Amino acid sequence: MNINFNTRYQKVLTQFHQMPPKMTKQYKFFLAGFVEGEGSLCVSIKKTGKRIKADPEFNIAQNKSGIIHLIAFMDLFKTGNINFKSGSQHTYVYKITNRQALKEKFIPYYKQYVWPYACESKRFTFKLMVQLLDLFEQKVHLDPKKFGLQILPLVYHISNEHCQRKNTKVELTRITSKNKSI
Known part of the structure; x- marks a missing residue:
C-alpha cells in the first residue's frame, strides 16, 4: 500500500503528538549539524539468486525525545519515513530510500547547508553517493557488467568502514560479469 506523503506525514504528527516545526534558515543549518554528526549515507546490497540490487539511502537516528528533529527532516524533504530503529x-x-528524492531533495540541501561544514570523510562519501546516483540516473545498473565495474566499486568505497558485507566485491563482480540481466 502506497500512502501519499501528506497522509504519512499527518500520521507521524498524530502518532507523536507533535506540531510541524517552523522551518527557518537557521533551523535548516541546525539540522545540517545533525546530518554531519548523526547522518549516514549508505548502500545496501541485496542478492537473490543470480540477481544483485544496490539500494542507496540517507538515514539519521534519534532517541524518542528528539523525534521532533526527525519530523523536521520529513517536513523539509517532503519524503521519507520514520520507523523504530532495528533492535x-x-x-x-x-x-x-527513493533515489529520485535523494538526487532532487537531499543532494541540493547537503550542498547548500552541510558541505561547507562537513568533515573530509563525509565529503568523500557524499561525492561517491552523488556519482552513484548519477550512474543510476544513466541506467548503468541495468547492465550487469557495468553494474559490476562501475556501481559495485562505488558501493564498497562508500561502505568500506561502516559495515561488514556478506559478499565480497570480488564475488559480486564475478556474478555480475556472468549474468545477462540484473
Whole structure:
C-alpha cells in the first residue's frame, strides 16, 4: 500500500503528538549539524539468486525525545519515513530510500547547508553517493557488467568502514560479469 506523503506525514504528527516545526534558515543549518554528526549515507546490497540490487539511502537516528528533529527532516524533504530503529524500542530512524528524492531533495540541501561544514570523510562519501546516483540516473545498473565495474566499486568505497558485507566485491563482480540481466 502506497500512502501519499501528506497522509504519512499527518500520521507521524498524530502518532507523536507533535506540531510541524517552523522551518527557518537557521533551523535548516541546525539540522545540517545533525546530518554531519548523526547522518549516514549508505548502500545496501541485496542478492537473490543470480540477481544483485544496490539500494542507496540517507538515514539519521534519534532517541524518542528528539523525534521532533526527525519530523523536521520529513517536513523539509517532503519524503521519507520514520520507523523504530532495528533492535531498539526507544530510537527512531528517518530514512530516504527513493533515489529520485535523494538526487532532487537531499543532494541540493547537503550542498547548500552541510558541505561547507562537513568533515573530509563525509565529503568523500557524499561525492561517491552523488556519482552513484548519477550512474543510476544513466541506467548503468541495468547492465550487469557495468553494474559490476562501475556501481559495485562505488558501493564498497562508500561502505568500506561502516559495515561488514556478506559478499565480497570480488564475488559480486564475478556474478555480475556472468549474468545477462540484473
